[in-house]
Amino acid sequence: MTKPVNSTYGVSLWRSIRVLWPALKSQVSIRVLNGNRTSFWNDNWLGNGALKDLFSDIYALAHHQQRSIAKMWSPQGWELILRRDLNDWEISRMAEFYKQLDDFTGTQNGDDTLRWQGHSSGKFSVNAAYKMINQPTPQVTNWPWKHIWKTKIPCKVACFSWLLAKEAVLTHENLKKRNWTMCSRCFLCEKEVETVGHLFLHCRITDQLWKIFINLRGIAWTMPRKITEALFSWEAAGAGADDISRWKMVPACIWWAIWKERNSRCFENSSNTMQEIKLNCIKLFLFGVTRSTQRILYLS
Ligand SMILES: [Zn+2]
Structure with missing residues (x-):
């Protein structure tokens, strides 16, 4: 296997494939027959990891750390040679070590083969590997993809929300992380x-946009710290309402209006009044509402 790709250069496709290797490797074990090609300490032949990792304390005491299973095994049993006698307190650990090896019944004729633990047959298949790698993790489950993509707002606005949820929008904070030197101040x-948190959630200008919609519904809402939390919390606040699909468009409309205003102040040196910023946000919201209504009409 090649070394991990750390540089920013090279073929990104290969880099993407290479990062999957540790996950795949963890599912590969060895089915031992003659034991010639399997390292007793370093290979995963027990199915739950290499012995040098499972019993690093005993590995440290062992001679012949590179020996194959064929050389460690004899008809009388394992030939484990230690560098020194065991202390009393190490004996129970050694018993545990031998217990792990209990299932091994001896070497047989035939070459050792690889076994893929991702499938009951032991054979590797791309399909099983894909399913294993794509099992939902808690992190993925908690990613607000529905809140971003399952709304009726224009695609470019949804894309911007997605970037924002990933905290990848080029605010001063993120430019600094890329080693840009600047005096950071909210425009x-x-x-x-x-x-990101200040500009899109807590800035007093942004807050006025949130208040338009909060006041319309007459609810109390506490602003979360992060964009993803805001998306979950906003939807929860509108749960059960008839116009939930419209309600879900609101965060994206606010963020787009704020980002446009921020960029026009930053790059064009022109600014809108608070009333104009509110109007731009509402116009975008109504555009989304019209689109969703039209779609309903076409469907009916
Ligand atoms: Zn601000």
Whole structure:
């Protein structure tokens, strides 16, 4: 196997494939027959990891750490040679070690073969590997993809929300992470440091946009710390309402309006009044509402 790809150069396709290797490797064990090609300490032949990792304390005491199973096994049993006698407190650990080896019944004729643990047959298949790698993890389950993509807003606005949820929008905070040197200040309120959380959730200008919709519904809502939390929390606040699909468009409309305003202040040196910013946000929201209504009409 090639070394991990660490540089920013090279073929990104290979880099993507290479990062999957540790997950695949963890599912590969060895079915031991003659034991010639299997390292007693270093290979995963027990199915739950290499002995040098499972029993690193005993590995440290062992001679012949590179020996194959064929050389470690004799008809009388395992030939484990230690560098020194065991202390009393190490005996129970050694018993545990031998217990792990209990299932091994001896070497047989035939070459050792690889066994893929991702499938009951022991044979590797791309299908089984794909399913294993794509098992939902808690992190993926908690990713608000529905809140972003299952709304009726324009695609470019949804894409922006997605970037924002990944905290990949080029605010001052993120430019600094890329080693840009700058004096960071929010272009809207000109008081706080420009972070994703501040600009899109907590800035007093942004707050006024949120309040338009919160007041319309007459609810109390506490602003979360992060964009992803805001998406979950916003949907929960609108749960059960008849217009939930419209409600779900609101965060993206606010964020797009704020980002447009921020960029026009940053790059064009022109700014809108608070009323105009509110109007831009509402116009985008109504555009989304019209699109969803038209779609319903076409379908009916
Ligand atoms: Zn601000």
